[in-house]
Amino acid sequence: MEIVKKQDGSNLIISLEGRLDTTTAPQLETELKQSLDGVQALEFDLAKLDYISSAGLRVLLSAQKTMNKQGEMKVTGANDELKEIFDVTGFVDILNIE
Amino acid sequence: MNSAEDMKALTVQAVDENLDRVQGMVEEMLEGAGAQIKVIYTVAIAIEEMFVNVCHYAYEGKTGDVKVEAGIFECEDNGDGATHGVRIRLTDSGMPYDPLAKEDPDITLSAEERSIGGLGIYMVKKSMDSVDYEYSDGHNIFTMEKRF
Secondary structure, three states: OEEEEEEEOOEEEEEEEEEEOOOOHHHHHHHHHHHOOOOOEEEEEEEEEEEEOHHHHHHHHHHHHHHHHHOEEEEEOOOHHHHHHHHHOOHHHHOOEO | OOOHHHOEEEEEEOOHHHHHHHHHHHHHHHHHOOOOHHHHHHHHHHHHHHHHHHHHHHOOOOOOEEEEEEEEEEOOOOOOOOOEEEEEEEEEOOOOOOHHHOOOOOOOOOOOOOOOOOHHHHHHHHHOOEEEEEEEOOEEEEEEEEEO
């Protein structure tokens, strides 16, 4: 999985490419631990993400919890398959999906 | 329906690193049967959830094997347009554990209230057409089917 970060002051856009699964979720978790300090607006751009499993959902949930304390978070670009997963798991109500 | 003898089998050590091989075997099978990408994707996720579950919990910190069997069968169109199905069975010899006995997570809770457990098996239950667990002869046997 590729993680691309674009930071502009307290705005951070994280673009994910490939698969966010059991193997790659820890990579994103580590990245977030180092990146969210002082961030007030976080965007996950999932336009190039093909796949998400529960391990990936857990990292997004944890990011959402962090951002609830310090600002806002949104998820953009999710394809239909990802949207269906968000729907089935109730994540549509937890995440701000655009 | 085909019998278990028609299923392809792969036995690997129950570690996350082997997930690719297991998913690869089933993906290839589904592609060969003309399954749509959406089906392949859904099945891949279900395999990840169940396989990783065995890797993380079955052997309590020790290592062991997991046998993965998969096969395509023909079925009657019951109105959903599906004429085939894929059956996947995971067998391990770890401690007895019924993943289906776990209570479904409350998906209406807010982010703050949501816990991180139970999500994977819930996704599998929702996305597969049937799931079944039995404990027999010292083995956990988990079987799931998806029509396509």
